[in-house]
Amino acid sequence: MAQLSDDCFAFGGPMMSVDEAVGLITTRVNAIVDLETVALVDADGRVLARDVAAPLPLPPFTNSAVDGYAVRNADLPASAEQAFPLDGRIQAGGLAQAPIKPGHTARIFTGAPMPPDAQTVFMQEDVRIDESGRIVLPPGLKRGANVRPAGEDIAQGQVALRAGQRLRPQHLALAAAFGLTRLDVVRRIRVAVFSTGDELASPGEPRAASQLFDSNRFMLMAMLRRLGCEVSDLGILRDERTSLARGLKQVAGGHDLILTTGGVSTGEEDHVKAAVESIGSLVLWRMAIKPGRPVAMGIIDGTPLIGLPGNPVASFVTFVHVVRPTVLALSGALPEPLLPIPLRAAFTYKKKAGRREYVRVSLRRAQDGGLEAIKFPREGAGLLSSLVETDGLVELGEDITNVEPGQDVGFLPYASLI
Numbered sequence: 001m002a003q004l005s006d007d008c009f010a011f012g013g014p015m016m017s018v019d020e021a022v023g024l025i026t027t028r029v030n031a032i033v034d035l036e037t038v039a040l041v042d043a044d045g046r047v048l049a050r051d052v053a054a055p056l057p058l059p060p061f062t063n064s065a066v067d068g069y070a071v072r073n074a075d076l077p078a079s080a081e082q083a084f085p086l087d088g089r090i091q092a093g094g095l096a097q098a099p100i101k102p103g104h105t106a107r108i109f110t111g112a113p114m115p116p117d118a119q120t121v122f123m124q125e126d127v128r129i130d131e132s133g134r135i136v137l138p139p140g141l142k143r144g145a146n147v148r149p150a151g152e153d154i155a156q157g158q159v160a161l162r163a164g165q166r167l168r169p170q171h172l173a174l175a176a177a178f179g180l181t182r183l184d185v186v187r188r189i190r191v192a193v194f195s196t197g198d199e200l201a202s203p204g205e206p207r208a209a210s211q212l213f214d215s216n217r218f219m220l221m222a223m224l225r226r227l228g229c230e231v232s233d234l235g236i237l238r239d240e241r242t243s244l245a246r247g248l249k250q251v252a253g254g255h256d257l258i259l260t261t262g263g264v265s266t267g268e269e270d271h272v273k274a275a276v277e278s279i280g281s282l283v284l285w286r287m288a289i290k291p292g293r294p295v296a297m298g299i300i301d302g303t304p305l306i307g308l309p310g311n312p313v314a315s316f317v318t319f320v321h322v323v324r325p326t327v328l329a330l331s332g333a334l335p336e337p338l339l340p341i342p343l344r345a346a347f348t349y350k351k352k353a354g355r356r357e358y359v360r361v362s363l364r365r366a367q368d369g370g371l372e373a374i375k376f377p378r379e380g381a382g383l384l385s386s387l388v389e390t391d392g393l394v395e396l397g398e399d400i401t402n403v404e405p406g407q408d409v410g411f412l413p414y415a416s417l418i
Helices: 018-028 169-177 216-226 241-252 272-279 312-330
Strands: 035-039 068-071 082-084 086-090 105-108 120-123 135-137 159-161 182-186 190-196 230-237 257-261 281-286 294-300 303-308 341-345 356-365 371-375 392-396 408-413
Touching (some): 068 135, 159 169, 190 216, 216 257, 216 312, 230 241, 241 257, 241 294, 272 294, 272 303
Parallel strands (some): 190 230, 190 257
Antiparallel strands (some): 068 105, 068 120, 281 294, 294 303, 341 408, 356 371, 356 392, 392 408
């Protein structure tokens, strides 16, 4: 389990910026060191624990990049087309043991090994066959054209996959190309997830007239699983400090991270702060972010705790900017900075300086063919429809105070956030 000191996240400022929060997390969280070996087919989404050096060159042999005709460089037509007798046929998976005779060409197919002494391939659509069956090759082709040399992609011994890489399908393809069947990965981060509040009921359970079905917990668990976490669903903790504290302490020792939603504001019935302080230490983050200002982070028996706001949109946004980097840091993953995509705004918006804001938007194609962002028509951090009916978030930095139609803004598609 992660073991952090009680003052690991100590911060003296009145309000923490998003960059300060991310920097604090990524530099002070201790990465998990437990490893396991998994089958290649099960490695998607896992964090690679050790560098993978290429055990063989890619490609492992020099081969043709096209269907066509192989020739020696010494026989390349210089200024006029030239007819060549055919000398052999080489298919993908076959062998090319004999060299091409001088002044001859060999039929070759994509992926087939190049014959000895042949260095160039003419594409089949660029040649013709004359009346006597000879292959007529045009002049002007560059030496070495349409040939993939051994090791052109990756040289043998080169580090091809680095420790800390969060594995995606393309990484598994590369490992498979080396003939690997298993990879060493960091074990999954174990996260306990609670919702808090007497106003909540779990889906499938009776709901009082004054209660809402708990939605945040299911959203957060899905986001955690997409980050490769092992998630424990611990249900809903009621608004009572003693039971909150008891529930949090019970799970601290068996998990790497505790994640709660709700109860972290400053109201009289928001008890997470007091509960955590009674069994550990907590710095209440008033992050300079909208939606999502009330975010709490603390330590319980060496295990970090993050308390997210109860409003769904605020919970989603703060997960992206606080929980996501925490999980990556705990797993020893390489940094995955969020890089907004520039596009045009098709809305007007005003905001305060010194605070980073995220606006829910949909994309549309403008008359000139460019993409522009349309703001969701309603405000409110409790509108789940605003996450369902939009394509992503426009990020407005601390120094921006207003947006006008046609202005360039930074867009973060939802697919890039988890």
